[in-house]
Amino acid sequence: MGAILSMASPKSGTKEYHEISQNDNCKRQRMSPCTFEESQRLIPNLPDELSIQIIARLPRICYSHIRLVSQKWKETVTSSELFKLRKELGRTEEWLYLLTKIEEDKLSWHAFDPLSRKWQRLPRMPNVVYEEEYSRGLPWFSIWNMVGPSIKICDTIRGWLGRKNSFDQMPFCGCAIGALDGCLYVLGGFCKASTMKCVWRFDPIQNAWSEVTAMSTSRAYGKTGILNNKLYVVGGVSRGQGGLAPLQSAEVFDPSTGIWSQVPSMPFSKAQALPTAFLTDMLKPIATGLTPYMGRLCVSQSLYSWPFFVDVGGEIYDPETNSWVEMPNGMGDGWPARQAGTKLSVVVDGELYAFDPSSSLDSGKIKVYDQREDAWKVVIRKVPMYDLAGSESPYLLAGFHGKLHVITKDINHEISILRAELRKNLGPFSSGSTSVVAGSLHEHSESLAESDTVVWKAIGTKDFGSSELVSCQVIDI
Structure with a gap:
């Protein structure tokens, strides 16, 4: 055996x-040496150098599918080298990034590609809770009862911005938005009863959020702008011992170093010139808008004591002198300062435009600033609007592909991106009525004259349900 x-x-x-x-x-x-080498290439029978040249020329909308082919393809389309090559080849694309709010307690980002007319949904922002930020604070419900020395500043913010009792529900409520170096930035805002310092960045290449260096001051409803590849944030409100207090401070973020630096505070010189100490104590200054223009930051300002507002023009920050100067009277008089919480001014092809809502709920006009005459001039007298009185930001301005765009809701309550197109054989914008074409807005054009100089073309629409517009940014990568 x-x-x-x-x-x-x-x-x-x-x-x-x-x-x-x-x-x-x-x-x-x-798996002979030759065959093994072929299997490791991005495209069989082609050197990777040539394959990358091909991939760099593809529309960016394709990359979300390409990354699913293999790990190597994913590494390729998420590499900074590929996007550097796209820039060298002149193949960068401007996409619109839209922030919406759902049901009072959810923020959602969406990207729109104007070339393919397709939408993509971004990953959700981190639902962060900073215990150290609010554990020392007051109970959530008490934020509306906090009273300053002479003004119920919270009632002011609530009424002025059209907000309901949502600060205690939504992280990032009242956050500031910026776009820098091919990335989105979300700064501060409210988390429960406290204002936050945190800053989050979304990288479209990696399709991911990451936290970066926090601001030195916690703030909500700050205003942002980009100069010299640096991100500035000014104003807003912060929680103090007596409640919410408006901020005059400003700071700047350098993405190359990841460091925030202080900027001189806004003087609010008009607030200092009020005739009586009573008015000075009662009317609180606050920044209501910011647009980079001609290498400087133009900040519109108001004095308020709910329900009273006093527009006081604004101030301009010059990074070369690191100082603030008073905004020219003409510029300050025409700025849409009272429309807080909205993005109503934008620079397109070097020209500063602003949207001016009319007294009617279904129209508005667009003005351009004439620097030589220090005056705003109406260039589009009729912007198609609908009754959106209940919306926080019923309309936004954006500039991409060298044209002016308005983002709003159409008659079917779908979010619509409208592009201002000149009729053929016409010169620069001239004042006059406008017409609308494409989609559900087409019927609006029938009541307008044939001689209109501007046609509003709907280049993209999307049904976001009950979502409301919050803000938008354009990124070119």
Whole structure:
């Protein structure tokens, strides 16, 4: 018996070894040096250098599918080298990034590609809770009862911005938005009863959020702008011992170092010039808008004591002198300062535009600033609007592809992106009525004259349900 086992064992072992060797030989035959090298390439029979040149020329909307091919393809389309090559080839694309609010307690980002007319949903922002930020604060419900020395500042913010009791529900409520170096930035805002310092960045290449260096001051409803590839944030409100207090401070973020630096505070010189100490104590200054223009930051300002507002023009920050100067009277008089919480001014092809809502709920006009005459001039007298009185930001301005765009809700309550198109054989914008074409807005054009100079073209629409507009940014990568 033992002899039989001793004879069977070597035989079985030899057979097993033979089978393994045979498989190995097959693998070696299939994976010869040439064949193995081919299998590791992005595109078979092509050098990777050439494959990357091809990928760089593809529309960016394709990358979300390309990254699913393999790990190597994913690494390629999420590499900074590929997007540097796209820039060298002149293949960068401007996408519109839209922030919406759902049901009072959810913020959602969406990206729109104007070339393919397709939408993409971004990953949700982190639902962060900073215990150290609000554990020292007041109960959530008490934020509306906090009273300053002479003004219920919270009632002011609530009524002025059209907000309901949502600060205690939504992280990032009242956050500031910026776009810098190909990334989105979300700064501060409220988390429960406290204002936050935190800053989050969304990288479209990696399709991911990450936290970056926090601001030195916690703030909500700050205003942002980009100068010299640096992100500035000014004003807003912060929680103090007596409640919410408006801020005059400003700071700047350098993405190359990841460091925030202080900027001189806004003087609010008009607030200092009020005739009586009573008015100075009662009317609180606050920044209501910011647009970078001609290498400087133009900040519109108001004095308020709910429900009273006093527009006081604004101030301009010059990074070369690191100082603030009073805004020219003409510029300050025409700025849409009272429309807080909205993005109503934008620079397109070097020109400063602002949206001016009319007294009617279904129209508005667009003005351009004439720097030589220090005056705003109406260039579009009729912007198609609908009754959106209940919306926080019923309309936003954006500039991309060298044209002016208005984002609003159409008659079907779908979010619509409208592009201002000049009629053929016409010169620069001239004042006059406008018409609308495409989609559900087409019927609006029937009541307008044939000689209109501007046509509003709906380049994209999307049904976001009950979502409301909050803000928008344009990123070119």
